[in-house]
Amino acid sequence: QVQLVESGGGLVRAGGSLRLSCAHSGSISRLNAMGWYRQPPGNQRELVATITTGGTTNYADSVKGRFTISTDNAKSTVYLQMNSLKPEDTAVYYCKADFLVSANHYAYWGQGTQVTVSS
Numbered sequence: 238q239v240q241l242v243e244s245g246g247g248l249v250r251a252g253g254s255l256r257l258s259c260a261h262s263g264s265i266s267r268l269n270a271m272g273w274y275r276q277p278p279g280n281q282r283e284l285v286a287t288i289t290t291g292g293t294t295n296y297a298d299s300v301k302g303r304f305t306i307s308t309d310n311a312k313s314t315v316y317l318q319m320n321s322l323k324p325e326d327t328a329v330y331y332c333k334a335d336f337l338v339s340a341n342h343y344a345y346w347g348q349g350t351q352v353t354v355s356s
Contacts, residue, residue, distance in 0.1 A: 263336055270289045272285070275326075303320050304319050329352075331347055333346055
Protein backbone atom coordinates (compact mmCIF):
# COMPACT_ATOMS: atom_id res chain seq x y z
CA GLN A 238 0.00 0.00 0.00
CA VAL A 239 1.29 3.45 -0.94
CA GLN A 240 1.51 5.88 1.95
CA LEU A 241 1.46 9.68 1.69
CA VAL A 242 2.50 11.84 4.65
CA GLU A 243 1.71 15.57 4.66
CA SER A 244 3.14 18.37 6.79
CA GLY A 245 3.37 22.16 6.90
CA GLY A 246 -0.17 23.31 7.64
CA GLY A 247 -1.03 25.86 10.29
CA LEU A 248 -2.45 29.27 11.12
CA VAL A 249 -1.19 32.34 9.25
CA ARG A 250 -2.28 35.96 8.83
CA ALA A 251 -3.50 37.27 5.48
CA GLY A 252 -0.56 38.12 3.25
CA GLY A 253 1.67 35.52 4.87
CA SER A 254 3.21 32.34 3.49
CA LEU A 255 3.23 28.60 4.16
CA ARG A 256 4.92 25.64 2.50
CA LEU A 257 3.24 22.23 2.43
CA SER A 258 5.19 18.99 1.92
CA CYS A 259 4.04 15.50 0.96
CA ALA A 260 6.27 12.42 0.83
CA HIS A 261 5.08 9.21 -0.84
CA SER A 262 6.32 5.61 -0.59
CA GLY A 263 5.27 4.43 -4.07
CA SER A 264 7.24 3.31 -7.11
CA ILE A 265 8.99 6.21 -8.82
CA SER A 266 8.97 4.39 -12.17
CA ARG A 267 5.16 4.10 -12.07
CA LEU A 268 4.46 7.63 -10.83
CA ASN A 269 2.47 9.69 -13.33
CA ALA A 270 1.64 12.90 -11.47
CA MET A 271 1.17 14.49 -8.07
CA GLY A 272 -1.13 17.24 -6.97
CA TRP A 273 -2.72 19.28 -4.23
CA TYR A 274 -6.45 19.58 -3.61
CA ARG A 275 -8.36 21.48 -0.94
CA GLN A 276 -11.77 21.31 0.72
CA PRO A 277 -13.11 24.50 2.35
CA PRO A 278 -15.65 24.09 5.18
CA GLY A 279 -19.04 23.11 3.75
CA ASN A 280 -17.73 22.87 0.17
CA GLN A 281 -16.58 20.17 -2.23
CA ARG A 282 -12.96 19.24 -2.80
CA GLU A 283 -11.29 21.24 -5.57
CA LEU A 284 -8.05 21.07 -7.51
CA VAL A 285 -5.31 23.50 -6.50
CA ALA A 286 -2.27 22.44 -8.54
CA THR A 287 -0.79 19.40 -10.31
CA ILE A 288 2.63 18.46 -11.64
CA THR A 289 3.60 15.58 -13.94
CA THR A 290 6.83 13.62 -13.84
CA GLY A 291 7.86 15.61 -16.92
CA GLY A 292 7.48 18.88 -15.02
CA THR A 293 4.25 20.15 -16.57
CA THR A 294 2.23 22.17 -14.05
CA ASN A 295 -1.41 23.20 -13.84
CA TYR A 296 -3.00 25.67 -11.42
CA ALA A 297 -6.47 26.73 -10.45
CA ASP A 298 -7.16 30.30 -11.57
CA SER A 299 -7.69 31.38 -7.97
CA VAL A 300 -4.08 30.57 -6.98
CA LYS A 301 -2.11 31.46 -10.13
CA GLY A 302 0.74 33.83 -9.37
CA ARG A 303 0.58 33.07 -5.65
CA PHE A 304 1.15 29.29 -5.31
CA THR A 305 3.98 27.17 -6.75
CA ILE A 306 4.04 23.37 -6.97
CA SER A 307 7.34 21.50 -7.25
CA THR A 308 9.05 18.15 -6.56
CA ASP A 309 12.47 17.09 -5.36
CA ASN A 310 14.91 15.55 -7.84
CA ALA A 311 14.05 12.00 -6.76
CA LYS A 312 10.31 12.71 -7.22
CA SER A 313 9.63 11.32 -3.76
CA THR A 314 8.27 14.57 -2.33
CA VAL A 315 5.92 17.24 -3.66
CA TYR A 316 5.75 20.78 -2.28
CA LEU A 317 3.24 23.60 -2.40
CA GLN A 318 4.65 27.06 -1.71
CA MET A 319 1.78 29.39 -0.82
CA ASN A 320 2.41 33.14 -0.81
CA SER A 321 0.10 36.14 -0.38
CA LEU A 322 -2.42 33.97 1.43
CA LYS A 323 -6.04 35.10 1.64
CA PRO A 324 -8.84 34.10 4.05
CA GLU A 325 -10.57 32.28 1.18
CA ASP A 326 -7.56 29.92 1.01
CA THR A 327 -8.67 28.43 4.34
CA ALA A 328 -9.29 24.71 3.83
CA VAL A 329 -8.04 21.21 4.49
CA TYR A 330 -5.34 20.53 1.91
CA TYR A 331 -4.87 17.00 0.55
CA CYS A 332 -1.92 15.56 -1.36
CA LYS A 333 -2.58 13.11 -4.21
CA ALA A 334 -0.25 10.73 -6.05
CA ASP A 335 -1.33 9.14 -9.33
CA PHE A 336 0.33 5.97 -10.60
CA LEU A 337 -0.04 4.46 -14.07
CA VAL A 338 0.16 0.66 -14.36
CA SER A 339 -0.83 -1.17 -17.57
CA ALA A 340 -2.91 1.83 -18.70
CA ASN A 341 -4.80 1.93 -15.39
CA HIS A 342 -4.66 4.86 -12.96
CA TYR A 343 -4.30 4.33 -9.22
CA ALA A 344 -4.76 7.30 -6.91
CA TYR A 345 -3.57 7.58 -3.31
CA TRP A 346 -4.30 10.39 -0.87
CA GLY A 347 -2.59 11.97 2.09
CA GLN A 348 -4.28 12.44 5.45
CA GLY A 349 -4.95 16.15 4.94
CA THR A 350 -3.51 19.19 6.69
CA GLN A 351 -5.43 22.24 7.92
CA VAL A 352 -4.54 25.69 6.57
CA THR A 353 -6.24 28.63 8.27
CA VAL A 354 -5.74 32.22 7.09
CA SER A 355 -6.96 35.00 9.39
CA SER A 356 -7.94 38.47 8.21
